[in-house]
Amino acid sequence: MEKFPALMICYLLFHQTLEVVDGAKCYGSLAGNSSYAQNRQSLFSTLPNKVVTNGGFFNASLGQYPNRVYALGFCEKYYEQKACFSCLESLTLDTQTSCGDSMNSFVWRSDDEDRFWCLVRSSNQSFGNFEVIQPLIDPSPDHIGPSIDxxxxxxxxxxxxxxxxxxxxxxxxxxxxxxxxxxxxxxxxxxxxxxxxxxxxxxxxxxxxxxxxxxxxxxxxxxxxxxxxxxxxxxxxxxxxxxxxxxxxxxxxxxxxxxxxxxxxxxxSIPKKGRCVHWEIIGLTFLVLTFTNLLVFFGFYKVNARRRKLSNGINEYADSDGQFMLPYDLGMILSATADFSTENKLGQGGFGTVYKGILLNGKEIAVKRLTRGSDGGVEFRNEVSLLIRLQHKNLVKLLGFCNERDEEILVYEFVPNSSLDRFIFDEEKRSLLTWEVRFKIIEGIARGLVYLHEDSQLKIIHRDLKAGNILLDAEMNPKVADFGTARLFDTNETQAETKRIAGTRGYMAPEYLNHGQISAKSDVYSFGVVLLEMISGRRNNSFVGEGIAAFAWKRWVEGRPDVIIDPLLVQKPSNEIIKLIQTGLLCVQQNATKRPTMSTVIVWLASEAITIPSPKAPAFTVSNSQSEDGTTSMSNVLTELSCR
CATH class of the missing domain: 3.30.430.20 (Gnk2 domain, C-X8-C-X2-C motif)
Known part of the structure; x- marks a missing residue:
């Protein structure tokens, strides 16, 4: 068996299953239904003509996640239009026949007279980066003769x-x-x-x-x-x-x-063992190496000095192993974002504006430019100092920062599907969030919070968890973002108080909003609100005179949980969705000590056999005429539903 390069072995083992069929390479995951293949067929039907019309290259996309298809066609330089069209048409047909439900494919092939090559490529992700996969190979069967040097x-x-x-x-x-x-x-x-x-x-x-x-x-x-x-x-x-x-x-x-x-x-000219080397060469080599070492030392000194100057104290929580964020040059960021053009604007928050950027190497980034003169400076230092050591698949990754002139800028990984609120509260996009996708998002948010509260080397309370601060990657995996108002706790610290209330009303726990008391249970409350929003498909503030927690609690006590559920999810409520409503209500209880930890929530989400407790009344719904314990047992509701 021939030996693959190490990089390709790693990719094949851990990333994708690859298959070459009739010259076309088909790889990646399989489409869940026929919609992906139909979208690809629609794109392919016009692709050859589009390539010829546009001078030899064309790419386009069609459909919505998870069946969105990106397609690309290309004819090599000096092509003839008729031959290009014929070459591409042949490749589109071969790809559809050979690759079936595979979501990624590519094939290069020459025209009949071997005058030029054409390419057809399809994917479930946008193009622009170099993919490390096993290449297509077509070696000559003949070998160079033994008489050749x-x-x-x-x-x-x-x-x-x-x-x-x-x-x-x-x-x-x-x-x-x-x-x-x-x-x-x-x-x-x-x-x-x-x-x-x-x-x-x-x-x-x-x-x-x-x-x-x-x-x-x-x-x-x-x-x-x-x-x-x-x-x-x-x-x-x-x-x-x-x-x-x-x-x-x-x-x-x-x-x-x-x-x-x-x-x-x-x-x-390369010295070999036993060969005499002149002392002049040795002396010159020594001088060159010495001078080079001095230059390297001086360079490291200047870089570290500049880093200390730029960081302006933000490295106070740096790792003992010397791990720091990368300082980005302002000119590089201006170039990547086209001088913060409005076309690249992704969104705006209380402390600044977020732009999409593309670095010179093609890497996409998200750039958060803090508003001058705002309190963003505190947020800037806080976010860098915290995210410097946090690495988890359900947390957005901070790549670096820029602190030049009057600018304070944070550079993040680019997450293509924007924030959760752009989906769950949009009438059209919400239909893309099937129950399976929603459950994956809910579980991912929970895992991110467990990491913050218990598993990372720090103990961090987010303080502003909401749908707008949950980003979604290309596979709709959630990433908790925006740590500007997060609070660092000591390892043994469980609760703190603050006079600076930061966050979003409706998602704040009552003890935090009213008394400035911060704990991990503050984030649990916010998670409960987001969970109920995910199930209902409605914003927390869309309920007249009450929040979603109060609305859900009333329907729960009445034994009508089906009213809470988004009509797009199911025809009738299932036990799984009812269980998550119960989990959400347990998270938003008035008494913080009664709320579960996020690790407990993970256990509940992972098991169908575990019996979870009945919730108490949530915050802002307890009155003199209503008992905190409620009067309806949800176990009776579940039994009734299962017998319908």
């Missing part, structure tokens, strides 16, 4: 690779074929060697170089000694041959032969 041949081959790569990654921004190069090189043992490299225009020059480099590396390691072949990823193609495969195409770069004598001189 392979050492010198590979020197010539590597020399040609470097020339081709250098030309291909010098982007010509005036064309969609901005990454392209074809070379005809003279080899000593053969008349010519032909080499071609091509990247799609949706990636950066950096990713193009990385993509082509990995193609070359894979081919070199797996098929050294073959007389040609092709290697391709979804974003790039590398091909070489001893025979011309672009006979009808001009603009071929001629690379002169690498002189054998010069190549041997380069090899012989």
């Amino acid at each position: 392979m050492t010198f041949f590979m020197q010539q081959w590597e020399y040609t690779v470097n020339k081709t790569l250098e030309a291909a990654t010098k982007a010509d921004t005036s064309s969609v074929h901005k990454y392209y190069s074809i070379v005809k090189a003279e080899f000593t043992e053969y008349p010519h060697v032909y080499m071609m490299m091509q990247c799609t225009p949706d990636i950066t020059s950096h990713y193009c170089e990385q993509c082509l480099g990995d193609c070359v590396k894979y081919f070199r390691e797996q098929f050294r000694g073959r007389t040609g072949g092709m290697a391709s990823f979804p974003s790039c193609l590398f091909k070489w041959d001893l025979l011309s495969f672009h006979s009808a195409i001009g603009n071929v770069t001629i690379v002169p032969a690498l002189d054998r004598h010069q190549a041997q001189e380069k090899r012989s």
Whole structure:
């Protein structure tokens, strides 16, 4: 069995199952229903024509999560329109036949006369990054003869690779074929060697170089000694041959032969064991190394000094192992966000505005620009100092910060599906939140809070948990965000008091809002409100004269929990949804000590067999005429429902 590079082995084992069928690579998860395939078919039906009309490249998307399809078509430089259309049409049909319900696919193929290559690609995620997967490979079956000097041949081959790569990654921004190069090189043992490299225009020059480099590396390691072949990823193609495969195409770069004598001189110039080395060379080498070390030391000193200056005290909670956030240059952020253009604006909060940005390497980021003159400076230092050590899949990741001039900026990972409130409170988008998706979001939020309260090296109370502060990634996994008002607790500290009440009314626990008492149970209360919003599909403040907790409690006591449930979820209430209503009511109880911990909530969510207690009345609903314990046992309601 041939040996894969270590990076690709890791990817294959832990990320995706890959399959090559009839030349098309199908990978990733399978679609849950036929909607994904139907959306892909609709995109593919017009893709060849769109590519030809738009000069050789076109991408588009169709549908809603989780069946949203992104499709891309591309014809290599110097294509003919009719041949391009025919090539792409063939690939779209092959992909649909071969890949079935696979949500990711790509295939490169040359036209019938081998004049150019075309690409069709589909995915459930947007394009623009280099995917590390096993490439498509088509090596020549023939081997270089035994009489050939392979050492010198590979020197010539590597020399040609470097020339081709250098030309291909010098982007010509005036064309969609901005990454392209074809070379005809003279080899000593053969008349010519032909080499071609091509990247799609949706990636950066950096990713193009990385993509082509990995193609070359894979081919070199797996098929050294073959007389040609092709290697391709979804974003790039590398091909070489001893025979011309672009006979009808001009603009071929001629690379002169690498002189054998010069190549041997380069090899012989490397000192070997036993060879005499002049003392002058040793002395010069020593001086160069010493000078280099001094420069490196001085550079580290300046970088650390600048970091200390920029941080302005925000590293007070830095790890003992020296872990710090990366300071971002203001010019880099301005470039990434197009000077904070309104087109890149994602949203606005009490302390600032969030923008989408794209770094020079193609990485997408979310940039939070704090409002000048506001209390955002406190939020800025607080968020950086806390998130510096928090790493959990259900917490948004802080990548770095910028504290230059009058700007205070936080840089986060980009989460494509925005915040939970954009879905759960939107009449159209809410239909995308099936019960399975809602349960996954609820459980993810709970796990994020368990990490904050119990499992991280810090103990943190969020204080502003709400649907607007829950971000959703491409797979609708939740990420708790916005730690500007979060409170750090000592390990043994369970409760604190504050005169600075920060958060959002309706989500604040009564003991915190009225008396400034902060504890983990404050977050539990907020979680309960969010949970009830998720089940009902209604905002907490949409109930006239009362919050969602009071509304849910009244329906619970009346034995009518079905009124609470979003009509989009089920035709009649199920035991699972009723159980989560009960959990939500337990979280919003008036008495904080009666509320469960978030780890207890996780146990309840994970088990159908556990009997959970009956809730007491929530905050703001206890009156002189109503007992705190309530009068209706929910176990009776569940029994009645199961017997209907």
